[in-house]
Amino acid sequence: MAPWALLSPGVLVRTGHTVLTWGITLVLFLHDTALRQWEEQGELLLPLTFLLLVLGSLLLYLAVSLMDPGYVNVQPQPQEEAKEEQTAMVPQVVPLRRCRYCMVLQPLRARHCRECRRCVRRYDHHCPWMENCVGERNHPLFVAYLALQLVVLVWGLYLAWSGLRFFQPWGLWLRSSGLLFATFLLLSLLSVVAGLLLVSHLYLVATNTTTWEFVSSHRIAYLRQRPGNPFDHGLTRNLAHFFCGWPSGSWEALWAEEEEEEGEGSSQAV
Template sequence: MAPWALLSPGVLVRTGHTVLTWGITLVLFLHDTELRQWEEQGELLLPLTFLFLVLGSLLLYLAVSLMDPGYVNTQPQPQEEAKEEQTAMVPPAIALRRCRFCLVLQPLRARHCRDCRRCVRRYDHHCPWMENCVGERNHPLFVAYLALQLAVLLWGLHLAWSGLHFFQPWGVWLRSSGLLFATFLLLFLFSLVVGLLLASHLYLVASNTTTWEFISSHRIAYLRQRPGNPFDHGLTRNLAHFFCGWPLRSWDILRAEEVEEGGSSQDI
């Protein structure tokens, strides 16, 4: 591996997340929190459970960050394969577009990510904290990661609060608990952000839409002239399809007029 590859944004972001995660965990164990009290009393079940949850959230983060989010195949496709893909992904009334950047045929709901320089199926967004796109393949894992991360953050927030003893003199308290208080504020901020992200993604999943479609429906050819969300099949079916891969009805509900805009990938 070339030396500069170690300084790539993805490596730096993932290393920073890993170091921050274990750094906060270490602070919670070193201060007089419930974790340390349980450890001193020989009650190891809850500390070990907390460690396993932290490890699980970190592994989920790395899985989402490193996996293929659903890149569209960039290899030239024979005409038969391209036709087969079009039939499988979209109704005949909606023509596949060719991306102006990577020149692949984009399935419906795919979009080109300029950060990843690839087209992603069922594109949701590019996550800078992951340094990866969230798309068709890793979106369910992303939601699972947010849920587990929120549980860990809220538990960590409670543990940090349990170690803050405000009855001490100000100078003594600052020396003994200043780092723990900073950790508490950091955990509070992260809990707020992750909680809002999880709530928004659960709403989007429940209605079978994506962040990109929700924000930019006025720019997307297959959505902007439609009064509602054509992908919504009801709460139960949407959740079953997203988390379990259960098939939905055919794309025939999207029979629409073909919009010619020079094959630009900016609108889809």
């Protein structure tokens, strides 16, 4: 590995997240918080559970950050060429186009990410804190990470508050609890951010839409020509498709299926 690869944005961001995570955990253990009191009293179950949750959230973060979010292959494999040919047969129903940057035929709901320089299937957004896109493959893990991270942050917020003592003189308090108070403020900010992100993404999942589609629906061809969200098939089916991949099939096939259903409904109404 080249030396400058160690200074790439991805390495720096992931290292910063890891150091910050364990740094905050160390502060909570070193100060007189409930976490340290449980440890001193021999009640190791709760401290161990907290450490496992922290480790789990960090592993989920690294998984989402490092995995392929669903890149569209620039040179399709033989099994994908058939899919591309099938996709190319749907232009009368779905306005597909070639990416002007990497020249691949973009599947429905894909978008080119300028940071990653790749087209991503079911593109949601590029997360600078992950230094990776959130797309078709890692979006479910991203939501799971947000949920677990929020649990860890709220628990850490309680632990930090349990160690603060405000009756001491200002100078003494600042020396003994200044770092813990700064940790409390940081955890408060991160908890608000994680909570808002989790709520927003749960709403997007429930309606089967993406951040990109929600923010830029007026700019997206396949949404401008429809009065509503063509991918919203109800809460149960949306959740099943997002977390379990059911029903399976391309977005083009689901679009065409809905077009046929609407056409049959219109003919019956006539």
